[in-house]
Amino acid sequence: MHHMTLAEIARGLADKKFSSEELTKALLARIAQLDPQLNSFISLTQELALSQAKAADARRASGESGALLGAPIAHKDLFCTQGIRTSCGSKMLDNFKAPYDATVVAKLAAAGTVTLGKTNMDEFAMGSANESSYYGAVKNPWNLEHVPGGSSGGSAAAVAARLLPAATATDTGGSIRQPAAFTNLTGLKPTYGRVSRWGMIAYASSLDQGGPLARTAEDCAILLQGMAGFDPNDSTSIDEPVPDYSASLNGSLQGLRVGVPKEYFGAGLDPRIAELIQNSIKELEKLGAVIKQISLPNMQHAIPAYYVIAPAEASSNLSRFDGVRFGHRCENPQNLIDLYKRSRGEGFGAEVQRRIMVGAYALSAGYYDAYYLKAQKIRRLVKNDFMSAFNEVDIILGPTTPNPAWKLGAKNSDPIAEYLEDVYTITANLAGLPGLSMPAGFVDGLPVGVQLLAPYFQEGRLLNVAHQYQLNTDWHTRTPTGF
Numbered sequence: 001m002h003h004m005t006l007a008e009i010a011r012g013l014a015d016k017k018f019s020s021e022e023l024t025k026a027l028l029a030r031i032a033q034l035d036p037q038l039n040s041f042i043s044l045t046q047e048l049a050l051s052q053a054k055a056a057d058a059r060r061a062s063g064e065s066g067a068l069l070g071a072p073i074a075h076k077d078l079f080c081t082q083g084i085r086t087s088c089g090s091k092m093l094d095n096f097k098a099p100y101d102a103t104v105v106a107k108l109a110a111a112g113t114v115t116l117g118k119t120n121m122d123e124f125a126m127g128s129a130n131e132s133s134y135y136g137a138v139k140n141p142w143n144l145e146h147v148p149g150g151s152s153g154g155s156a157a158a159v160a161a162r163l164l165p166a167a168t169a170t171d172t173g174g175s176i177r178q179p180a181a182f183t184n185l186t187g188l189k190p191t192y193g194r195v196s197r198w199g200m201i202a203y204a205s206s207l208d209q210g211g212p213l214a215r216t217a218e219d220c221a222i223l224l225q226g227m228a229g230f231d232p233n234d235s236t237s238i239d240e241p242v243p244d245y246s247a248s249l250n251g252s253l254q255g256l257r258v259g260v261p262k263e264y265f266g267a268g269l270d271p272r273i274a275e276l277i278q279n280s281i282k283e284l285e286k287l288g289a290v291i292k293q294i295s296l297p298n299m300q301h302a303i304p305a306y307y308v309i310a311p312a313e314a315s316s317n318l319s320r321f322d323g324v325r326f327g328h329r330c331e332n333p334q335n336l337i338d339l340y341k342r343s344r345g346e347g348f349g350a351e352v353q354r355r356i357m358v359g360a361y362a363l364s365a366g367y368y369d370a371y372y373l374k375a376q377k378i379r380r381l382v383k384n385d386f387m388s389a390f391n392e393v394d395i396i397l398g399p400t401t402p403n404p405a406w407k408l409g410a411k412n413s414d415p416i417a418e419y420l421e422d423v424y425t426i427t428a429n430l431a432g433l434p435g436l437s438m439p440a441g442f443v444d445g446l447p448v449g450v451q452l453l454a455p456y457f458q459e460g461r462l463l464n465v466a467h468q469y470q471l472n473t474d475w476h477t478r479t480p481t482g483f
């Protein structure tokens with residue numbers, strides 16, 4: 001049962017081949033058996049899952065249908081879930097039970113999904129390896145000595161290991177696409193504003209965006225359909241109609257103009273990945289796509305700009321965790337300053353503290369213009385590069401990451417080495433554009449992803465291209481040994 005995709009599950013449930021309750025029990029048993037190797041869950045929600053599964057079965061029995069009705073999923077542990085621990089991977093929120101559901105959680109529950117649990121993640125979504133979680137590192141099912149990518153590493157490892165068909169995730173600088181690449185999944189970061197951020201614990205509010213992680217583009221379409229839409233509770237949510245993503249999958253790629261930026265193939269890219277990306281380009285050409293070389297000249301400035309803007313916003317967002325209102329509070333504070341200092345010092349891990357300090361520095365009176373304002377100007381240049389590229393092409397294609405998943409611990413002593421791995425993903429967040437990563441092959445037994453970027457609100461185009469590619473390739477069907 002565990003090999004089924006969301007689309008297959010929907011058909012099986014509709015044809016009464018099995019019930020959501022049976023499927024849910026089977027997956028919970030599989031998680032209990034296999035997750036100790038991976039550490040992909042922070043909390044399991046067995047009781048909730050079984051009651052949601054029974055309710056979904058009852059809705060189907062009374063004639064209701066829907067692609068997500070009875071579908072088991074899990075939520076990254078930064079989506080607030082009412083009455084259930086929502087830890088954000090941090091000691092700070094270890095005992096935090098959210099008083100309400102995030103919009104994404106509520107929408108998916110209304111569509112009939114079954115929540116199996118909350119997935120592990122880098123603390124406050126900061127990281128590219130899922131090693132900064134208070135609950136321990138997540139392992140990559142393709143090689144347990146390697147990282148699964150971050151920050152949505154728990155969602156990725158669980159889906160890749162067939163513990164469940166799909167999960168929610170968030171992407172501030174690559175945290176959906178990069179773990180998708182490292183674990184042989186398909187992951188979509190929607191246009192900024194497409195999916196509500198209400199109840200999604202903030203890292204960097206102008207960059208954060210929720211989206212689906214699944215094995216196929218077809219399944220990403222199904223899950224995104226349940227997540228997307230206007231939300232008056234999120235002032236950056238955009239009031240645009242949500243298209244039928246599944247209906248967009250089957251368009252022809254004849255004449256599709258694919259831009260390949262020359263800057264993506266410079267030094268730093270593993271040549272074996274470069275070759276796999278060239279192969280994926282050839283596949284799209286066979287399907288009728290026309291390839292054009294393009295240039296994104298400001299890409300080289302994106303990492304420094306991102307690593308000023310994201311920490312600046314984080315330092316502001318995380319100031320609410322002060323030991324007074326909620327979250328971790330130190331024992332026996334001597335006075336208010338002691339309360340703040342020790343609560344924050346004990347509650348936040350090293351990477352989060354580093355970013356708060358960098359961000360507070362960049363925002364401070366004497367340095368604001370030199371760092372934060374400058375970074376915002378670079379952000380505009382990055383966006384302008386994309387706007388002129390999209391005058392010439394329909395999508396942009398390149399690698400998702402410069403290297404495959406590294407060994408656990410390999411970059412722990414050098415945070416900047418880890419930041420550099422985000423080179424291909426963060427530009428989409430700076431510009432607010434949608435991006436997708438899909439499986440493109442393997443290097444040393446480790447998965448490699450190809451990234452597609454599209455103009456604003458063209459998620460359907462990304463899913464269409466990925467689906468057509470997946471109809472003609474089988475990388476996405478490969479399963480890690482032992483799972």
Ligand code: GLN
Nearest residue numbers: 125126127172173174175
């Ligand atoms: N690796 C990036 C960072 O650490 C992106 C993380 C994310 O997308 N949440 O900020």
